[in-house]
Amino acid sequence: MKPRLLLDPSPRTPAEIFAAPVLARLHERFDVVARGEREAEGFYAEHLSAASFLVGQPALDSARIRDAKALRAIINVEGNFLPNMDYDACFARGIHVLSISPVFAQPVAELALGLALALARDIPAAHRDVVDGVERYGLDGNAASRTLHGCRMGFVGFGDLGRAILRTFAGLSPRVLVHDPWLSAGLLAREGLRSASLERVLATSDVVHVVASVTDASKAMLGAEQFALMPSGSMLLLLGRAEVVDFDALLSACASGRLRAATDVFPEEPLPADHPARGTPNLLLSSHRAGALRSALFEIGERTLADLELMADGLPPQNCKRAERELVGRLRSKPVTRS
Amino acid sequence: MKPRLLLDPSPRTPAEIFAAPVLARLHERFDVVARGEREAEGFYAEHLSAASFLVGQPALDSARIRDAKALRAIINVEGNFLPNMDYDACFARGIHVLSISPVFAQPVAELALGLALALARDIPAAHRDVVDGVERYGLDGNAASRTLHGCRMGFVGFGDLGRAILRTFAGLSPRVLVHDPWLSAGLLAREGLRSASLERVLATSDVVHVVASVTDASKAMLGAEQFALMPSGSMLLLLGRAEVVDFDALLSACASGRLRAATDVFPEEPLPADHPARGTPNLLLSSHRAGALRSALFEIGERTLADLELMADGLPPQNCKRAERELVGRLRSKPVTRS
Amino acid sequence: MKPRLLLDPSPRTPAEIFAAPVLARLHERFDVVARGEREAEGFYAEHLSAASFLVGQPALDSARIRDAKALRAIINVEGNFLPNMDYDACFARGIHVLSISPVFAQPVAELALGLALALARDIPAAHRDVVDGVERYGLDGNAASRTLHGCRMGFVGFGDLGRAILRTFAGLSPRVLVHDPWLSAGLLAREGLRSASLERVLATSDVVHVVASVTDASKAMLGAEQFALMPSGSMLLLLGRAEVVDFDALLSACASGRLRAATDVFPEEPLPADHPARGTPNLLLSSHRAGALRSALFEIGERTLADLELMADGLPPQNCKRAERELVGRLRSKPVTRS
């Protein structure tokens, strides 16, 4: 008897996240019941009670969880944890609540590195200048260029993404300072890192990565006052959640020439056609493209299958991230669309 | 008695390469005679015979070298070795012939990394799209994007610059293959690297760094035939010397969509206004900006002073690169202008 | 109102694990009630119901857990998880069950490295030979010596300790193969490691680290048959649990000269006076000294305090290891005495 698996990866499709051999293996090991186009209410009413595993993130209130007598794990393939589920009931029942968010860490970190170097060396404008026939050579073309080797690098928030960024920047040997109120200073020290206040991180970094989660405490935590602490000419990279930043204040800091910044996220997406970000100097723009690579989506399927197999064998999952009892209720994520 | 030092860093100026405290220290340790605007012939006729050290790369024929009875070192602050000097006479006399080229390795390597990521993630076009209001989000904006972690990386030539590139890419954990006919396979193996033929490097790399020196043997060594070996969609980065590549063939390979490339160098600089490179798709352009950073120029001064001090103390120089008796005559470098 | 903390670190003493300032801070943040010499039954009957945190690993059956209405975490300061607790009741209640075992990983890993090199270079015997005046110089003294750089290194089991060993051996650039049935191949691949069967690990490694946990499945998993697979002259390092190995078979393999081994653990401790291990050739001996360093014991206190502070602030613990619902019942650890 194969364990029953409900497959409801909406807004993603099974084909987006499972390469053919992975999907084949999934069917081999599990009795897969896909929701497909069916309406959710009826689907879960019919199938949840006999399911051992659920791939998806539907609304599951206490009654639903109570009804899901055989359920052992919920794997959310969006990447965030939405406030649409009775998490405490899951924890009490020993149901693993997992997310595939780690698949995004590497592609996001690589874009962070690419954006940092694009800012530091003015790569997009220099390319444009050659295309337009107005390039300047050598030193004359490098007025604002700097190397990043040995730079002071700050992290505002230091979770999986921060760690991936740090690994990815390793070739530049940055000197690192971390602000993350969820982490012990001793933990960071054992990793060879130093902990500091938000103010100190901002005031003494050449490059700041803003990768904090959105909570009531972190919303708009970086505004005009904080940007004013940053050294003139320093760089801010925003690859986490836009809500952590007062976006208008960021635009002002860039426009004034004090900061250079790159962002992959915006307070509103799609960005309104007339949004001032589009014309702000010293601001490098990317349209929420950091994580959503074809290869990352297939890795969702691989990690999902790997953890399902471990759990079916009575072992703990290791490939996905677990919801933390203390944190999941603090997160203020928005649903993803199709990123 | 301070040793006499002739200072003739043309086409650079002393102020470009020596920060104030470095210049002060230079004067403290040495009896500095600067050529300034003076005509070279007369300057060397008057001063060379009593000089212990020369910073610069003037034409020095055998008679001049014979005349330079006290000369112990020539430090070329351009970065290449020009065929304007009787190198053998220098070697026979035990005169160190040095170049500050290592100062450029780190900034060039960082630009290589930035260009690689800009290509892999289409950073300049994605920025432009947001500015122009035509951006696409998430997966839709990532059709041609790929991650570089674990990619197969080839080197055509592997000197100081290749090594700096490898260190700088370390955070991406590339799997590396090297083609360099000047290096023993065993030497590479001891560094954990594998040696391969040019054909194999091209045929099995996702990213190829072309950083070979220009010699009669390497001129235009990469042409249509070689580019045809490269996997479709692979990337070529040209941060060394343009002469190593058949540039028209490179433009064709990019235009056809087979390759993506980035180049910091051109067969002719400045690039003619109507040069087809300016409009070639899949080609990222940089106007010989890789090395010429203010910080690199000051490092020229620091390394020059450091080696002068070592030599004045009777120790071997370590901060500059030494001309190799066997190689210096093979190099076909062109004079730098002001890069 | 400070949260109440029961302190019962037996068989360790509070002074052994808490340096003075750490203990002071503990009292500052918590209402500490120490069991001291008091009999356990009465102590827990009186204090458990009002306690938020418990440092220690007393027997806690279902009734006790039910009674512990305010309990939020149990921190076991021995390093193993004993079968003396209703773990499921803890999980259902959301009580964190933690262990300070990570403090031992670094000292154990360093001893592993020291023992490996001592075996590879015959350090103890060579010292003895000089003391005894019978030393041989140079090559003559190196008949059995080998370097470890680039060696093939196998792991049987790959948890926290395996990872610490791998980091600690990094300077020797080993080529690594891992056998651990609790880990996905994909997980290892993402860390740049390869997964393999036990047979393959044994048959193709120059150095094998045995660091698997003791379970019904792993008991005596390495015996004569397995040792016969290992290449002649290869090395086995036993720094985890002796029960994983058929110890007599290991002694035979060493005595025969096929293997060289080092062990820090024994099937019985103290080792009987006449145990044959004491005289076995090619076997390097250490008396369960790998982890029990003064500095590691104080790190127990630091990690304990750090996690208590996080939990008191409503955050998840990060400095100790969490019991895994699926694994804790499989472990067959014995109580520590004073290591």
Add this chain to the structure above:
Amino acid sequence: MKPRLLLDPSPRTPAEIFAAPVLARLHERFDVVARGEREAEGFYAEHLSAASFLVGQPALDSARIRDAKALRAIINVEGNFLPNMDYDACFARGIHVLSISPVFAQPVAELALGLALALARDIPAAHRDVVDGVERYGLDGNAASRTLHGCRMGFVGFGDLGRAILRTFAGLSPRVLVHDPWLSAGLLAREGLRSASLERVLATSDVVHVVASVTDASKAMLGAEQFALMPSGSMLLLLGRAEVVDFDALLSACASGRLRAATDVFPEEPLPADHPARGTPNLLLSSHRAGALRSALFEIGERTLADLELMADGLPPQNCKRAERELVGRLRSKPVTRS
């Protein structure tokens, strides 16, 4: 016409340094004339004038060098440079003077790591205690043990061997301080290292590696006064040349319990039977076994062949170390016997 190669690796034998396929290749590329048992004077009188390459380190005065009209390189396979040659004449003639000393760096570095850990964890005595049935378990057996992760590590001298040691200790993440009067502070800084005075290195290191070359200036540079600067309980590792140390003072520092030391070298070798080093407490002994491994000797042959092939192809040698004009005359090495 193959270039002629004189083979005179005394005191080593060709069979010791050339594995069979390497020797075969040597004969394939070169016209090898081996001295064998022949008396040197006659051999060189007959063969030197037509030789392109010489593997060995015979006495070569100015007349001999003058006579060696075709000579392009001398490869010394002992590892030091003896004062038995007119080096200046070689340099003037463009004859490469090379040594295979780099082959010893890795094995010596690994022994340094093994000795450091053996000292830090008292590995030899702990083994002996178990053999003798007097072992103590856990903390009781660890009175003098310490971990090395993150320790302060000093280098007195920092050449090839120092660098190999640093790489080999990388898994312990030491914080490094270097004293080497032949190196610029800037050079070290670019490698991420800090330069310091001898006094500061000694006073602030937990582990000191003494790997300086012997010169008139470095002879006995470390004596009672210097050892007194070292922190109580710190460790000294002597794997370079014994002459750098006042050996009696070192024995006293160990005997007093202030220092722990390990040495692979002695002022006199073989060590006299009644030498007090044999019984000195806190001193770990190794009988000049650090470099002389079978594998290192064969690497001599591989590097020698590799550089001969490069030079025969008109390329610079890269696998052996070059004599430095400024330093070779300062070295006070003694001939090796058979290490």
